Amino acid sequence: MEAESDDNLASQVEEIEALSAIYGDEWCVVDEVSRVYCIQVTDGEEKQQWALCLQVILPTDYPRLSPPIYELKQNIGEPVLFLWVERVREFLLEKGERDQSGPSGSAKKSCEEEDAEETVTVVISPASSDSDLSPAQDEELPPIHHGEPVTDKRSTFQAHLAPVVSVRQVKLVQGKLMENKKIANATHNIMAYRIFCEDRNSFIQDCDDDGETAAGGRMLHIMEILDVRNVLVIVSRWYGGIHLGPDRFKHINNCTRNILDTCGYLEAKDDGASKGKKTKSKKSK
Structure with missing residues (x-):
């Protein structure tokens, strides 16, 4: 059980280091002890039309047993639920196609x-x-x-x-x-x-x-x-x-x-x- 916990922690550390390197200033550590992190996502334009904040909490048994807990905030001033659902649908369909063709x-x-x-x-x-x-x-x-x-x-x-x-x-x-x-x-x-x-x-x-x-x-x-x-x-x-x-x-x-x-x-x-x-x-x- 302890070995499994160590494996989870090692996987989390590796993923956090990768995300920090990829997103730079857009990556924020909210509470390192509680494993709470935030990623700022924007449209990449100088005059940003929209911005999104993805806050995640990593359970101690993530990724082997539990998924991350997340909260999504978007300040575009219009309904976004349909867009979110469709993006998730696209992701799952693409993942299914990749799984059928064999793992990378x-x-x-x-x-x-x-x-x-x-x-x-x-x-x-x-x-x-x-x-x-x-x-x-x-x-x-x-x-x-x-x-x-x-x-x-x-x-x-x-x-x-x-x-x-x-x-x-x-x-x-x-x-x-x-x-x-x-x-x-x-x-x-x-x-x-x-x-x-x-x-x-x-x-x-x-x-x-x-x-x-x-x-x-x-x-x-x-x-x-x-x-x-x-x-x-x-x-x-x-x-x-x-x-x-x-x-x-x-x-x-x-x-x-x-x-x-x-x-x-x-x-x-x-x-x-x-x-x-x-x-x-x-x-x-």
Whole structure:
């Protein structure tokens, strides 16, 4: 029973860290002891037409046994119950379709036959074999983007991002980054990637902590929540000799989200969502 309670608490901490990194200033801790939190949701415009406050309470046995308790407030001055019901209906229908087509976690199946024979777990290491990186495999090295470094108590964090469509490209990017002595000598190179296979309607996705326990899984969790695809993110950490405690995960998460935002992955997702809303609005008329 105690082990189950610890698992619930660990899941809650991981989810809260991810949400805090994703929503930034819109995320608010109301009462940490009682696990009460609030998320401000707006339309994203400078002159906001509407705003919504989602306040949640996490029971001690969430998420394994109990759902979160929530209160929703919206200050748009018009009836909203119908809109809420329809949004929930849309979510449940989409979830049902995803469940029928198989969980995204089964995405460790590859898009291509050649990838299917490879181990999905990729360890960041300068020792990538020549056969993995051979140009004869007709894989091009994708462009690599580097985020702004963040320093805290002499520890420095920097994210690197590349668009990828195969596991082989993931290895190519890793190998290229390891040619940089500074990156190769980082204390940790934490990695997560997600690749969407349209023909199978599933994902290849994996992560690696590179010695920073659970950090890769948290990065992948953020990428799943943001629903980004065909992208690899690596966060390098150079340890400065002073322990950061949980703050190290905050920096890793923030670096992940910031480089996804800078490279347009969040903007593309928001544009798609906006188009969907407009289409829905016209249809309802």
